[in-house]
Amino acid sequence: MKQSSYSGFFKLSPEERLREVTEFCNLTSEEQEILKDPNCLDMDKADHMIENVIGRFALPLGVGLNFKINGKDYLIPMVSEEPSVVAAASNAAKIIRESGGFTTSNTGSVMIAQIQITDVADPHFAKIVIEENKEKIKTLCNEKDPILVKFGGGMEELEVRIIESIIGKMVIVHLKVNTLDAMGANAVNTMAEAVSPLLEELTGGKAFLRILSNLAIHRLARSRVKIKKETIGEDIVDKIITAYAFAEADPFRAVTHNKGIMNGIIPVVLATGNDTRAIESGAHAYASITGRYTSLTTWEKDKNGDLVGTIELPMAVGLVGGATKIHPTARVAVKMLGVKSAAELGEIIASVGLANNFAAIKALATEGIQRGHMSLHARNLATVAGAKGEVLELIVAQMIKEKNVRLEYAQELLKKFNSK
Template sequence: MEKTQSGRSSLMSVNSRIPGFYKLSPAERFKTVVELSGLHESDIANLATADSGMLAIADHMIENVVGTLSIPLGVAANFTVNGRDYLIPMATEEPSVVAAASNMASVARIHGGFRTSSDQPIMISQIQLVGAKDPQAARLRLYERRRELLDLANEQDPLLVKLGGGAKDIEVRIVEGAEKTYVVVHVIVDVRDAMGANAVNTMAEALAPLVAEIGGGRVRLRILSNKADRRLARVRATYDAEALGGPDVVDGIIDAYAFAAADPYRAATHNKGIMNGITAVVLATGNDTRAVEAGAHCHAAASGRYTSLSHYEKDEAGNLVATMEVPMAVGLVGGATKTHPVAQAAVKLLGVKSAQELAEVIVAVGLAQNTGALRALAAEGIQKGHMSLHARNIAVAAGSSADEIEEVVARLRMEGHVRIDKAQAILAEIRGRG
């Protein structure tokens, strides 16, 4: 059968119906995908991995595994948080993130580094009751049975209770939908050093029949909320004005912050810069990046208008003072934190002893990364620093060997055009000299 330049058969269309696909081994799945895609095996060989041990672990983590994806993992330096120094693992594909965070951490050290605090690790599980004939009365009946509901919830996880956690309270809300009125029970759970999704979901499932009986309706959803607004982590830092580049740079950073605070179009990108730092540490430690991101962006809109997560001002000496408060649902037990060997190593390197300590370190990185991005915007423009670091990626993408990368990068930076066509032209010139 004829193959096109891409390798795909010119006569074949992909059939994604694969009965029993999940029963196959990763190698068998990969072979099946190659056959059904119409591609040459070499076209997608990089989907597979030669690391059989990691492949076996991955096969137990998610479904239909054929390989693994490696993300660069760097270590941010210079961080002092609450008087303690940390080496912080960050997993990200984006240039300048680790460098910017490390740079701003070194500036923050001048005035003592980052100071943090955090709430207890409280998560909320929601139980949605539909069809109650008397929603207001149902709400009160549920409160009347609070103790019974909490006892049943805690029967689901005696170890969590033994560790000092467990279901601590309930709240009952009336939520007006477009066509129906819902009675929603919030189970408020201290999850200790876990992220907590499994614990609170299990409790909600167990409570569902009793909630339906008491409320006089039918339970639909019973699942955690990622609006982790009872689990906030807070951070502040003072950045020396001269170390940042002088008073005008400080004023520029404050103007950039004020723009984000006032305009959601700018706030989205401003907060993305914060999440560049936060998500990199969350991912490196095997935590749920989507849960943390959902909670953060929801918090940014808590006032009813999407705005900046961070805040910037000047102290009496003219130094830049940065503060931030963000929901941080992360853990040290369960999930990929305990199954992925790189995540395990990252947690050991970080040396944190509790989920709260991890949360506080993470928000410090987010604030440092945000400050670094704003400083670049205020002082030199984001592209100069970002594209300078991006030049290495471009050199590799152009096909540079290990011996050629540094010269290609230097030429790209000197010429000021960090593009793949320029890198290819420089590479051709270098090789022509040989």
């Protein structure tokens, strides 16, 4: 049975790491070349992805190790420019693995399309009329995407809200659409456009904005862990809960706490070609859904004194359409995960977010966040200064020892070592 648990993976060369990943994920020689080639996205594909293309921009692709989710081992593709993120995820997953790993669930794959109806003389009456025509609206919507309906998706429910605004009352119609393994923006937007004339006819109002909502409250991903007190120590359990209590109570702390969660989430979303802005905005909106911005995770102590943690957030990711299918590296990243559904992908991403959150608050509650950050920062500065190989390691060690992590000092040390 393949295991994602490795010892000394960071000591391997990039080529050796790729060989390990190739064996675990059954990558072909062509897929290996895609991962190694910064130009795998050719200019023609790039030119069709966005407008005004003049080039391509490469970022490091690493792998999160040690993840056991619902009893299955995963190597997690992560694209990030920030040092310590991948290492933090891997270290946290190793600790969590000792207590059984991550357990996940989801609430389905329903997205919301919103239609804003203005200039309605009798909004409460109009609300009832719209609800009475639910089946007619549903039929009209589903005619726009017969393939989605064929595979079990399509519009399922209708919700009508009346909201107050600075220009008066508005009638807001929510189409709840099961988008299956697609993120679903195109599908729900098309349905919203199609049904708008009928809604105008029913209400006597004007259908204005017709667009999906990224606050995907019907598409939540959940992950939970239990970390035995013997694994990390009872005092650290208490310290982590104290750190979490700060984030739960104070939005100034919560936003940085949640940024640490997104440190894990966004790299996987990006690696798989999904929409990072949709996930980011949905997550922060969900953190505020009660009217007060707070933590996306919870940390508690159970009756045995073990640490238990949970995460729940909107996870509108897809496996079909968009960059997930166009970008060669995104296709390889999806294969590396071996996921069978968008829901499974969302659960994995949520688990990585929970791992990075645990790593961050554990570091904050013990040695402080700077210790790991400065070590990696020193390595970056030594690289920028031009150091390589053994000399690079010597410079990093010297800067850390003297707590003098600056580019100028790295350059000074490089001259010193080169002169020897």
